Amino acid sequence: xxxxxxxxxxxxxxxxxxxxxxxxxxxxxxxxxxxxxxxxxxxxxxxxxxxxxxxxxxxxxxxxxxxxxxxxxxxxxxxxxxxxxxxxxxxxxxxxxxxxxxxxxxxxxxxxxxxxxxxxxxxxxxxxxxxxxxxxxxxxxxxxxxxxxxxxxxxxxxxxxxxxxxxxxxxxxxxxxxxxxxxxxxxxxxxxxxxxxxxxxxxxxxxxxxxxxxxxxxxxxxxxxxxxxxxxxxxxxxxxxxxxxxxxxxxxxxxxxxxxxxxxxxxxxxxxxxxxxxxxxxxxxxxxxxxxxxxxxxxxxxxxxxxxxxxxxxxxxxxxxxxxxxxxxxxxxxxxxxxxxxxxxxxxxxxxxxxxxxxxxxxxxxxxxxxxxxxxxxxxxxxxxxxxxxxxxxxxxxxxxxxxxxxxxxxxxxxxxxxx
Numbered sequence: 001x002x003x004x005x006x007x008x009x010x011x012x013x014x015x016x017x018x019x020x021x022x023x024x025x026x027x028x029x030x031x032x033x034x035x036x037x038x039x040x041x042x043x044x045x046x047x048x049x050x051x052x053x054x055x056x057x058x059x060x061x062x063x064x065x066x067x068x069x070x071x072x073x074x075x076x077x078x079x080x081x082x083x084x085x086x087x088x089x090x091x092x093x094x095x096x097x098x099x100x101x102x103x104x105x106x107x108x109x110x111x112x113x114x115x116x117x118x119x120x121x122x123x124x125x126x127x128x129x130x131x132x133x134x135x136x137x138x139x140x141x142x143x144x145x146x147x148x149x150x151x152x153x154x155x156x157x158x159x160x161x162x163x164x165x166x167x168x169x170x171x172x173x174x175x176x177x178x179x180x181x182x183x184x185x186x187x188x189x190x191x192x193x194x195x196x197x198x199x200x201x202x203x204x205x206x207x208x209x210x211x212x213x214x215x216x217x218x219x220x221x222x223x224x225x226x227x228x229x230x231x232x233x234x235x236x237x238x239x240x241x242x243x244x245x246x247x248x249x250x251x252x253x254x255x256x257x258x259x260x261x262x263x264x265x266x267x268x269x270x271x272x273x274x275x276x277x278x279x280x281x282x283x284x285x286x287x288x289x290x291x292x293x294x295x296x297x298x299x300x301x302x303x304x305x306x307x308x309x310x311x312x313x314x315x316x317x318x319x320x321x322x323x324x325x326x327x328x329x330x331x332x333x334x335x336x337x338x339x340x341x342x343x344x345x346x347x348x349x350x351x352x353x354x355x356x357x358x359x360x361x362x363x364x365x366x367x368x369x370x371x372x373x374x375x376x377x378x379x380x381x382x383x384x385x386x387x388x389x390x391x392x393x394x395x396x397x398x399x400x401x402x403x404x405x406x407x408x409x410x411x412x413x414x415x416x417x418x419x420x
Contacts, residue, residue, distance in 0.1 A: 011337035029346025033389045036292045037354020040385050043288035045378035053212055056153045058270050059243035060252040065100050066266035103239035115251045118151045122241040123228045130192040131183045138219040142228030151245040161187050161207025172206040178218035180208050201231050300396030328409040339401020347393030351386050
């Protein structure tokens with residue numbers, strides 16, 4: 001029967017008599033785990049911030065009426081050319097309208113789908129912002145502002161003013177921060193916009209919008225759907241886009257395919273729209289985990305080297321232990337216990353160090369015009385990473401102690417005593 005009290009007492013004595021080496025081994029684990037926690041918390045926090053920046057503004061399914069060339073050109077309808085190879089130059093798009101036919105019934109249909117959280121109508125049109133004799137090209141999007149706030153966190157991107165102000169102002173506009181800066185405009189000012197047909201409308205600025213994407217902020221503005229319909233001279237059923245928000249992102253692709261087949265409209269799912277961004281995010285995560293695991297492995301090798309040297313220095317002690325009745329298994333458990341103790345102490349200190357460093361980074365000011373909502377560096381305090389850190393500390397120290405302890409188990413005390 002194993003006497004754990006004696007084994008742990010001997011292990012503690014060995015560690016305390018070589019306190020400097022013990023401290024170095026524990027610090028190796030501490031800094032390895034601490035670096036892992038800090039790095040993975042910062043990098044995953046950064047990735048989450050970038051993901052949210054894109055995904056918050058991207059619908060799970062975007063539905064619109066795409067203008068494209070006719071698949072069948074007029075020559076294909078002539079019987080005499082039916083079996084001929086026809087080449088048509090300068091193909092023009094078929095006559096089509098931006099408006100989605102029966103948009104309101106389609107929205108009602110989508111909102112009854114159990115996978116859909118919301119279907120939001122939009123009107124997108126090109127305009128000119130007029131500043132004196134200068135005309136600056138841009139885009140105006142008609143939205144249901146409170147639905148956008150609910151489903152797409154739109155409020156987070158209104159840096160001045162409020163969404164409610166747009167809701168309550170029929171001739172209001174949320175002006176992009178870039179265009180507002182170019183034209184030296186602010187809340188309460190009026191901006192004149194001109195449609196492609198040349199009609200001019202004055203709108204009151206009730207807020208400034210900043211997405212964090214400079215190219216977008218230099219052209220984009222928002223108004224109520226009814227305001228844009230009035231500017232374009234269209235009826236209340238005039239809708240050019242439908243943005244769908246789902247309960248789970250995995251349903252986006254099959255729903256997009258179903259919509260295209262059922263309504264003969266263009267439907268782009270979020271994964272297709274952001275394929276390049278998703279690839280970049282996956283690569284960043286891969287690099288983060290690869291570097292983090294490398295740090296932990298290096299710490300494990302440090303423990304192995306220290307325990308290996310400890311066994312050579314404790315040859316006489318091992319011989320005496322075996323000569324007084326300790327079995328090879330007992331000796332192995334003594335050295336394994338030392339490794340586990342180092343892992344526990346170093347791992348706990350590493351978690352504390354990682355949390356402290358992460359908290360420090362989380363409070364470091366980080367302000368940039370490109371990301372108006374971010375005031376400090378992003379940190380992800382996910383408990384899972386702390387569990388991974390302490391688990392890896394225990395596993396790495398276990399294996400780091402196992403190989404040297406196997407060597408100690410096989411030492412013959414007679415050979416040690418003779419060499420003395």
